[in-house]
Amino acid sequence: MPKPMEEYKWHELRIGCVIEEVGSAREYKTGGWRSMKPVWDESRCIKCGLCWLYCPDAAIYQKEDGFFTADLDYCKGCGICAHECWPKAIKMVEDEK
Amino acid sequence: MKKGIEVSIAASEAAKLARVEAIAAYPITPQTHIVEHLSDIVANGELDAVYVTVESEHSAMSACIGTSAAGARTFTSTSAQGLELMHEILFIASALRLPIVMAVANRALSAPLSIWNDHSDVMAARDCGWIQLFCENGQEVVDTIIMAFRIAEDHRVLLPVMVNLDGFQLSHVVEPIDFPDQKDVDKFLPDYKPLYTLHPDRPLTMGAYATPELYTEAKFAQEQAIINSLPVIKEILSEYSKKFKRKYNILETYNFEKSDTVFIAMGSVNENIMTAIDTLKKDKKSCGLVKVRLFRPFPDAELAALLEKKKNVIVIDRAMPAGGMNGPVYNEVAALLRRYNIKANLFNYIVGLGGRDVLPEDFISVYDEVVKAKKGKSKEKTNYKVIGVRA
Amino acid sequence: MLPNIEIYAPNVVPKEEFVVSGHRACQGCAEVLALRHALKIFGKDTIIAMATGCMEIISTPLPTTAWTQPWIHVAFENAAAVASGIEAGLRILRKKGKIPDKDIHIVAIGGDGGTADIGLQALSGALERYHKFTYICVDNEAYMNTGIQRSSSTPYGASTTTSPAGKVSIGQQTWKKDMVKIAAAHNIPYVATACPSYPFDLIEKVKQAKMANGPSYLHFLSVCPTGWRIPSEAAIKYGRLAVETGIFPLYEIKDGKYRITYNPEPLRPVKDYLKGQGRFRHLTDEHIEYIQKRTNEHWEEIKKLASLK
Structure with a gap:
C-alpha cells in the first residue's frame, strides 16, 4: 500500500501518476475529525439500516447480530445517522479520545 | 511509386497507414482537408476507426484523452486558434502520458485574424510537454506521422507527439509522395500496447492531484520522460530510414x-x-x-x-x-x-x-x-x- | 411509515462501496452520499470521468484514491467530452476484438459549476452526439470547492462569496438555471432529478439512466452543509424540505414523457426550507413571497408537463 507522500522519490511514481491501489483512501482515517460520536440503543433499533444508507462516509456497518455500529476510524461525527433514525435509537455523544 | 497528392490528404492517408483507431477533431482552416479526408475514409470503411465530431478543439483534445486512455490509437489535427483552445488540455495529455498524435497545420494567431501560415500557434504551445517534430515537405509529413506513433507509443517514451506542417504552404500543395506499403508499416508499427487503460478488469485512478509534497516529483518524472525520449526518437528515425530508404534525423x-x-x-x-x-x-x-x-x-x-x-x-x-x-x-x-x-x-x-x-x-x-x-x-x-x- | 421493502436497506441496496471511507468530504456531505448510492447501482463495470470539483478533490490526493471503479479526472469543463472519448474508444476496441465484449457503462460527473457553467458546451456536445453514457450533475448550488462562489445554479437570494447579500443586494439576483430542461432539449432518452434524501427514488432513476438506450442525464440536488450554512446532521432534512416545498421537484423525463416520481402535495411553504439556512438568512418576507410565487409556478408547470401523455 502507498507510503506517506513525502517519502516518494520521483521515480517511484507510476507513469502518468496512475494509482493502481484503488480504494487506498482507506489509509486515511477521517475519524480524527470527530468531536461527537454516535451510540446505538439496541433496545430501540429495528435494524432498518437507514443509518447505514444515509452515512456519507460509508462508516456504518452491520454487525453479525444485525445491529449497526459506526467504524470510528472513519466516522466524522456528522450526526446524520442520529438525526435520521426515526425509532430514535442513535444518540450523538461527546467523543472522549 | 510516387503519387501526386495534396499534402493534407497525404497526412490523413498516413494516419490510415498507421491504423488509427480513434479520431476526435474540430474543423479549422487550414487543417480542414486533413479531417475531411479522415471523415471520408472512416465513412467509406477504408479506415476502421471512430470519428468523434466534437463541438470544439477543447473537447477534441479531451475526447482524445478519453479514447487514448481507453487504449485506442488516437489521432487528431488542428491549427492556430484551435491549438490555443486546447492549450489547457495539451498539458494534461502529456502529464497523463497518453501517446496521442496530432498534426498541426501551422497558422498565425489572431488578432488580426489570419488564416495564413507562421509558427505563432505552435510556439505558444511549445512548453506543453509534447514531443514536437517539424516537416519540410509532404513526404516528410507522411513519414513523420507514421514515426510519430512509434515514438509516442514506445514504452520508454509514452508521450503525445505533435507533427507540424506549415498551413497552406505545405498543407495545400500537391506533391509527389511515396507511400510505404501497408504491410511494411504494420511491421514497423505494431498494435498499440498501452501500459494502463481505463477498464473494469483492472480498475485504476488516472488524473489524481498532487499536493506540494508530490507535485515537484511528478513534474520531474515527466521531464525525465521527455528528456529520455531523445535517444529513442533517434533510434526510431534511424530504423525508419533503414527500412523505408529515406533518411531522417532530428537535425539535418x-x-x-x-x-x-x-x-x-x-x-x-x-x-x-x-x-x-x-x-x-x-x-x-x-x-x-x-x-x-x-x-x-x-x-x-x-x-x-x-x-x-x-x-x-x-x-x-x-x-x-x-x-x-x-x-x-x-x-x-x-x-x-x-x-x-x-x-x-x-x-x-x-x-x-x-x-x-x-x-x-x-x-x-x-x-x-x-x-x-x-x-x-x-x-x-x-x-x-x-x-x-x-x- | 416506510413501506416494508424499504425498511431493511441493506437487503435492497448493494453493500459494496465504490467510494470508500477515508475520502475527505466535509462532515454531512450529501453530494458524496448521492454518488455513494449511484455508484452502487452502476456497479463494477463502470468507468467514471470526473470534472474538477469537490468530489475530485476529496478523493484523489496522490498517491491514494477513494474510488474502486476505473476513474479519470482531466479538467473542469470537459468531463462529458472525456466520457465521449472513453465511450468511443471502448466501442472501437470492442468492435476490433481488442477488449472483451462486455457492457461497460460510462459515467461523467460534474458539479453545478462544471455542468451548468464552464462545462455546458462539452455536455451539450456529448448529449447531441448521442454517446451512450450517463452524465450526473451533483448540484450543491455554488462553487463550494473554491469557497462558495455563485454559479448559474445558485438559487435566487442565496448569499455566496461572490453574490454576497449586502445593503443594496439580496445575494444571488438571478433565478437558478434549469439544467433539466436544457438536458431534455437534446431529446435524449432519459433525464431525471433526484436527491439522496430519497435514496430509493434516486436508485430507481440511476437504474433507468443506466438502461437508457443513449445518453442520460441525472441532476442530483446535493445538500452542502458547509456552503448552505446548516448543521451537518441536517443535510438529509434539507434535501427533504427542498422536495416537500416544491423547490426541487422529483421527476423524470423518459423518452420525452414527464412523470413526477414523488408528489409531496400539499406543498410546504418555501419558508420552511429557507429559514434554517445561513445563505438565506437575510431574506425578507417580500423576497420569500417572490420565491414562493415562482416555486409554485414551476411546480404547476412540471405537473402540467407530467399530465401530458
Whole structure:
C-alpha cells in the first residue's frame, strides 16, 4: 500500500501518476475529525439500516447480530445517522479520545 | 511509386497507414482537408476507426484523452486558434502520458485574424510537454506521422507527439509522395500496447492531484520522460530510414561542412533557404543550413556539435517574441551556445508572419548583412530583425 | 411509515462501496452520499470521468484514491467530452476484438459549476452526439470547492462569496438555471432529478439512466452543509424540505414523457426550507413571497408537463 507522500522519490511514481491501489483512501482515517460520536440503543433499533444508507462516509456497518455500529476510524461525527433514525435509537455523544 | 497528392490528404492517408483507431477533431482552416479526408475514409470503411465530431478543439483534445486512455490509437489535427483552445488540455495529455498524435497545420494567431501560415500557434504551445517534430515537405509529413506513433507509443517514451506542417504552404500543395506499403508499416508499427487503460478488469485512478509534497516529483518524472525520449526518437528515425530508404534525423544539414555562416530554421521555409544557398554558391559564397526537425525535446548537444566551429549563426523565427528578447528558436540556440561555450556570432531574423512570402532573395540579403556585420555593441533597439516590414 | 421493502436497506441496496471511507468530504456531505448510492447501482463495470470539483478533490490526493471503479479526472469543463472519448474508444476496441465484449457503462460527473457553467458546451456536445453514457450533475448550488462562489445554479437570494447579500443586494439576483430542461432539449432518452434524501427514488432513476438506450442525464440536488450554512446532521432534512416545498421537484423525463416520481402535495411553504439556512438568512418576507410565487409556478408547470401523455 502507498507510503506517506513525502517519502516518494520521483521515480517511484507510476507513469502518468496512475494509482493502481484503488480504494487506498482507506489509509486515511477521517475519524480524527470527530468531536461527537454516535451510540446505538439496541433496545430501540429495528435494524432498518437507514443509518447505514444515509452515512456519507460509508462508516456504518452491520454487525453479525444485525445491529449497526459506526467504524470510528472513519466516522466524522456528522450526526446524520442520529438525526435520521426515526425509532430514535442513535444518540450523538461527546467523543472522549 | 510516387503519387501526386495534396499534402493534407497525404497526412490523413498516413494516419490510415498507421491504423488509427480513434479520431476526435474540430474543423479549422487550414487543417480542414486533413479531417475531411479522415471523415471520408472512416465513412467509406477504408479506415476502421471512430470519428468523434466534437463541438470544439477543447473537447477534441479531451475526447482524445478519453479514447487514448481507453487504449485506442488516437489521432487528431488542428491549427492556430484551435491549438490555443486546447492549450489547457495539451498539458494534461502529456502529464497523463497518453501517446496521442496530432498534426498541426501551422497558422498565425489572431488578432488580426489570419488564416495564413507562421509558427505563432505552435510556439505558444511549445512548453506543453509534447514531443514536437517539424516537416519540410509532404513526404516528410507522411513519414513523420507514421514515426510519430512509434515514438509516442514506445514504452520508454509514452508521450503525445505533435507533427507540424506549415498551413497552406505545405498543407495545400500537391506533391509527389511515396507511400510505404501497408504491410511494411504494420511491421514497423505494431498494435498499440498501452501500459494502463481505463477498464473494469483492472480498475485504476488516472488524473489524481498532487499536493506540494508530490507535485515537484511528478513534474520531474515527466521531464525525465521527455528528456529520455531523445535517444529513442533517434533510434526510431534511424530504423525508419533503414527500412523505408529515406533518411531522417532530428537535425539535418545542407551545404554545411565548409560554411562559416549557417542558418537554423524549421519547416517549409527551409526550401527557400536552400535555394538561396544554391544561388550564393554561384557567387562563391558559402552558406549552410541546419534544419531543426525535432524542437521538443530540444536536441542541444547534437546542435552544439554542429555549431561548435561556426562563425555566424542565423536563427530564423516565425513568431514574434511578444516582448521577450528574441524569437523562441533563437532563445534555445542562445542558451546552448552559452552552455557549450561556443563563441559564434548569433543573429535572429523573424520572417513570414501571417503568410507573408519570404523569398530566397530575402535570405541572400540576410546572409550579406550578417557577413558584413561588425562585432561590438549593437545600437539596435531590439536583438532581432523582422524581415520585410514596411517602415 | 416506510413501506416494508424499504425498511431493511441493506437487503435492497448493494453493500459494496465504490467510494470508500477515508475520502475527505466535509462532515454531512450529501453530494458524496448521492454518488455513494449511484455508484452502487452502476456497479463494477463502470468507468467514471470526473470534472474538477469537490468530489475530485476529496478523493484523489496522490498517491491514494477513494474510488474502486476505473476513474479519470482531466479538467473542469470537459468531463462529458472525456466520457465521449472513453465511450468511443471502448466501442472501437470492442468492435476490433481488442477488449472483451462486455457492457461497460460510462459515467461523467460534474458539479453545478462544471455542468451548468464552464462545462455546458462539452455536455451539450456529448448529449447531441448521442454517446451512450450517463452524465450526473451533483448540484450543491455554488462553487463550494473554491469557497462558495455563485454559479448559474445558485438559487435566487442565496448569499455566496461572490453574490454576497449586502445593503443594496439580496445575494444571488438571478433565478437558478434549469439544467433539466436544457438536458431534455437534446431529446435524449432519459433525464431525471433526484436527491439522496430519497435514496430509493434516486436508485430507481440511476437504474433507468443506466438502461437508457443513449445518453442520460441525472441532476442530483446535493445538500452542502458547509456552503448552505446548516448543521451537518441536517443535510438529509434539507434535501427533504427542498422536495416537500416544491423547490426541487422529483421527476423524470423518459423518452420525452414527464412523470413526477414523488408528489409531496400539499406543498410546504418555501419558508420552511429557507429559514434554517445561513445563505438565506437575510431574506425578507417580500423576497420569500417572490420565491414562493415562482416555486409554485414551476411546480404547476412540471405537473402540467407530467399530465401530458
